[in-house]
Amino acid sequence: MSARCELAVVAALWLSVVVLADRARAQEPAPLELETADDEPSIDHSTPRRLLASFLASARDGEWDVAAHALDLREVPRDQRAEVGREAARDLEMVLSDERVLPTTLPDEPEPGGDRAVEILRLPTVEQGVVLRRVRGGEAPAWKFSAATVRAAPLLAEGVDRGPIGSRTPEWLHRPRVLQLEPWQWIVLPIALLLALGCAFLTDRITSAIARRFARRLEDPFVDALFERLRGPKRAALSLAFLGIFAIVIRFSRGAIDVLGRAYVAGWSLAVGWAFWHFVDLVAERVEERAATEDHWRARGVRTRAGIVRRVLHVAGVVVTIAVVLLQFDVVREIGVSLLASAGVAGIVLGIAAQRTLGNLFAGMQLSFSQPLRVGDEIAIEGETGTVEEINLSYVVLRLWDRRRLILPIPKLLETPFENWTRLGTDIVGVVLVPVDFTTPFAALRVEVERYVRDHPRFDGATLAVQVIAIEDRTATLRVLVSAADSGALVKLQCDVREHVLGVLQTLDGGRYLPRVRLEEGPAPDGDERRATLS
Structure with missing residues (x-):
């Protein structure tokens, strides 16, 4: 995959995680369990903490008419309260989000310390701060944003430090927010992403050149291979690092940071996981290469x-x-907590459901460390003979002599007896059986066969024997024991020895020692006729 494709994939994954994070955030429960009134379904006026929590929750869901119920609008004319309340709620939410004011910093008492007013924020450029005041209205006193705070909401919004970019953008680019981002931030974010990718690409080129020089000085191919393998994860990490720097300049609101922060952590998790995958591959290959230089059996x-x-x-x-990645979303985290709460039952159910899968996994690990067979071993099982080509966690691939592949599940392989011809070495002994006539001169034939085998290039000099091992009704069985360095050489040696013995029998005394059927004539028992007998 080219560098541009890798960066495009990283960017696409990061943007998809942003959308998922915002959806998951939209499904999160409110920070507090709120006691609500019938006419204000999401606002709790009982304490400062609950008021702020319900106000931010309604603003986060875009319910500005509901959020306006948290404001003291008694000084606003009735016909203007709806519009003024929505605009003031937007301004106050932006101020509180940008300044990262949390409900947990406020007291959760109806009258904390006997006070009826709580100042939760003051900007250095605005005289009026953000104040919550306990006002009389309805059946019981209620906490609301003070009337002075509502009047000063536009000034408070203008006094927020929006960074070098946000402070220079026109006001119409600040509304409305989509996925917790203002319009100008949606414009700047893709530009920042492209700049981050470009800076990451240039930084990668520079650091790769430095790394290659460093590797040449060390004269270690592993260092050079490490930088080459980690090029993709390194570019992803550099892109995320530059994107984090640009995010500081953009100055996202607290709601946007909640969404993008989770996506940012998820992106770093993917980059680290990607790097770990390549690092494991490189170390495994390095170990195999070093073992291959020492000994074939050990390799x-x-x-x-x-x-x-x-x-x-x-x-x-x-x-x-x-x-x-998934634990960045509260919905998934809550599911995990629920599973942990019922870990006993869930463990039993999962254990039963995944019994075969887990059994295959542990069987594969057992096979790799006990090693009754290894990659490259030649085994015989269930009438088939072949070379072990691949060992996975759940099955073994056996390459047969005719290029077919036999797939053996590991549990079956561990339960079924099999022959390993190369368990302690590759040398192997084979047998050549030849039926011959009873009259064959075995001494002369033995000398000729032994001479031929000793001169054969595939004979390893370990085992050679020419013997008669059986006598049948019409023939004797000649057995030739030979050995070779491996099974491939043995098969070729057996074929050559079989052909040579047959050739010798054909040329020796005109082929009279080949297996044959004899017909002999003799007198019948009554002496009148002759009878043929088979021998």
């Missing part, structure tokens, strides 16, 4: 272990990365 064992450990770490890395 196969190390290759098998490295392959299984690599797959286990890949699975663990993916699971952890997905878990960290």
Whole structure:
């Protein structure tokens, strides 16, 4: 995948996580359990903390008419209260969000310390602060944003430090907010994303050049390969780092930070998981390469272990990365807490449901460390013979002599007896059986066969024997034991020895020692006729 494609994929994933984060945030429960009145379904006036929490919750959901019920609008004419209340609620929500005022910082008492007014925020450029006041109205006193705060709401909104960009944008680019972002922020955000990708690309080029020089000085190919493998994750991390710097300049509101912050953490989690995947691959390959230079038998064992450990770490890395990403959303976190609360029942159910899957996983790990077979071993099982080509967590791939692939589930492989021809070494002994006539000169034939085998390039010199092992009704069975360095060489050696013995029998005394059927004539028992007998 090219560098541009990798950066495009990272950008697409990050933007999709932004949308998911905002949807998850929209589904979050309110910070407090609110006691509501019938005419104000989401506003709780009982304490300063509950008032602010309900006001921010209504503003977060875009219910400005409901949020306006948290304001003291008695000084506003009745015919203007709806419009003034909505605008003042928007201004106050922007101020509180930008200044990151949390409800938990306020007292949760009807009259905290006997006070009937609580100042929760004061901007240095505006004389009037944001004040909550307990007012008389209705059946019981209620906490509301004071009338002076409502009058000063436009000035408070103008006094907010919106950063070098937001402070220079016209007012019509500040309303309305979509996904907690103002219009000018929606315009600047894609530009910031492209700038972050461009800066990350240039920084990657510079750091890659420095890394290559550093690797050449160290004369270590592992360092060079490490920087090459981690190029994609490095670019993603650099993009996120520059995007974080640009976000400081843009000065997002608290609601936007709640959404984008989760997406930002999710992006870093994906980048780290991506880097971990490539790092595991590189280390596994490095281990296999070092083992291959020492010993062929040991290399196969190390290759098998490295392959299984690599797959286990890949699975663990993916699971952890997905878990960290999903836990950024409160909806998923609450599901996790519920599952933990019922961990006993859930564990039993999941254990029963995933019994086969977990059994295959542990069987694969057992196979990799006990190693009854390894990658490259030649085994015989259920009438088939082949070479172990691949060992996964759940199955083994056996390459047969005719290029077919036999897939063996690991539990079945561990339960079924099989022959491993290369368990302790690749050398192997084979048998060549040839039926011959009873009159065959075995001494002369033995000398010729032994001479031929010893001169054969595939004979390893370990085992050679020419013997008669059976006598049938019409033939004797000649067995030739030979050995070779591996099974492939043995098969070719067996074929050559079989052909040579047959050739010798064909040329020796005109082929009279080949297996044959004899017909002999003899007198009948009564002496009148002759009878043919088979021998």
